[in-house]
Amino acid sequence: MPVRIAICAPATPITPEDAARVQAVAGQFSDVELHIHPQCFAVEGHFAGDDALRLSAFLDCANDPAFDAVWFARGGYGSNRIAGQAMAQLGPAAQNKAYLGYSDMGYLLAGLYRERIGRPTHGPMVADGRRAGGEEALRRALGWLCGEREGLEPSLVQDVRPAVAFNLTTLAMLGGTPLMPGLAGHVVMVEEVSEYLYAVDRLFFHATAHLGGIAGLRLGRVSDVPENERVFGASPLEIARDWCGRHAIPFLGEADIGHDSGNRIVPFGRR
Numbered sequence: 001m002p003v004r005i006a007i008c009a010p011a012t013p014i015t016p017e018d019a020a021r022v023q024a025v026a027g028q029f030s031d032v033e034l035h036i037h038p039q040c041f042a043v044e045g046h047f048a049g050d051d052a053l054r055l056s057a058f059l060d061c062a063n064d065p066a067f068d069a070v071w072f073a074r075g076g077y078g079s080n081r082i083a084g085q086a087m088a089q090l091g092p093a094a095q096n097k098a099y100l101g102y103s104d105m106g107y108l109l110a111g112l113y114r115e116r117i118g119r120p121t122h123g124p125m126v127a128d129g130r131r132a133g134g135e136e137a138l139r140r141a142l143g144w145l146c147g148e149r150e151g152l153e154p155s156l157v158q159d160v161r162p163a164v165a166f167n168l169t170t171l172a173m174l175g176g177t178p179l180m181p182g183l184a185g186h187v188v189m190v191e192e193v194s195e196y197l198y199a200v201d202r203l204f205f206h207a208t209a210h211l212g213g214i215a216g217l218r219l220g221r222v223s224d225v226p227e228n229e230r231v232f233g234a235s236p237l238e239i240a241r242d243w244c245g246r247h248a249i250p251f252l253g254e255a256d257i258g259h260d261s262g263n264r265i266v267p268f269g270r271r
Contacts, residue, residue: 002033004069005067006060006067008037008070008072009057010048010078011105012077013048021138022126028139032145032146037057039057047078059089068098069145072100080107087114099119100121102124108120109268111179122164122266123140123265124138124141128263131260133262136261152265152267162185162270163187163269164269165188168191168203169192175209185214187217188211188217188218189255189257190207191221192259196232200225204239205243216250217250219240220258221260222258223259
């Protein structure tokens with residue numbers, strides 16, 4: 001039986017070119033069947049359709065027992081606007097699926113993990129096929145959804161503690177909301193893109209205040225940092241170490257995750 005994967009866009013849209021690219025990579029697998037929800041191409045201002053359309057598409061994919069996995073098309077911004085409603089409307093079929101994405105999709109992954117629904121997982125999305133090396137990122141994601149384990153973030157091979165991975169902005173915004181899962185005892189991995197270093201510091205200020213009791217923190221790539229008019233004076237690693245120290249959080253080193261084609265896979269929880 002093929003692995004049937006539903007693709008939807010809870011935040012921003014993809015293009016027909018993105019769809020053709022991922023279908024071509026999926027064709028390299030003998031046991032994959034992709035269903036790209038038409039909502040993926042909808043445009044309503046910034047979003048892939050209005051909130052109601054994006055919510056409906058996600059529920060179509062998650063609540064359909066014919067699908068084995070829900071693969072998110074693209075990040076951007078928008079899944080937080082529908083995540084709370086989505087958790088309340090997921091049915092029994094949603095329990096049996098993997099959910100794969102990162103960045104803005106962290107709001108949905110967090111809600112799913114908090115509610116113990118399915119198998120939320122940090123990993124490449126359909127739009128990553130646009131990046132340099134994107135075909136390999138798509139292949140890594142599809143391989144994971146088909147049962148391969150080669151794409152795992154390397155530290156997970158030996159560290160058996162439960163883990164999660166989030167974009168730093170997403171994690172900071174989750175703190176104090178009904179979507180935030182309990183992360184005591186977890187290894188928390190974070191990454192960031194396109195933020196000034198002073199903003200990264202500010203995000204750590206808020207995020208670490210909500211991470212009491214975690215097993216430790218790993219820092220993924222902080223990429224495409226804009227140049228500010230004033231030099232901040234600390235690297236991303238130094239910022240992470242500083243805020244971990246302030247909250248007695250063990251700093252565990254680096255993680256192989258980020259907004260790039262090298263982004264590795266982190267299943268939430270225990271493996």
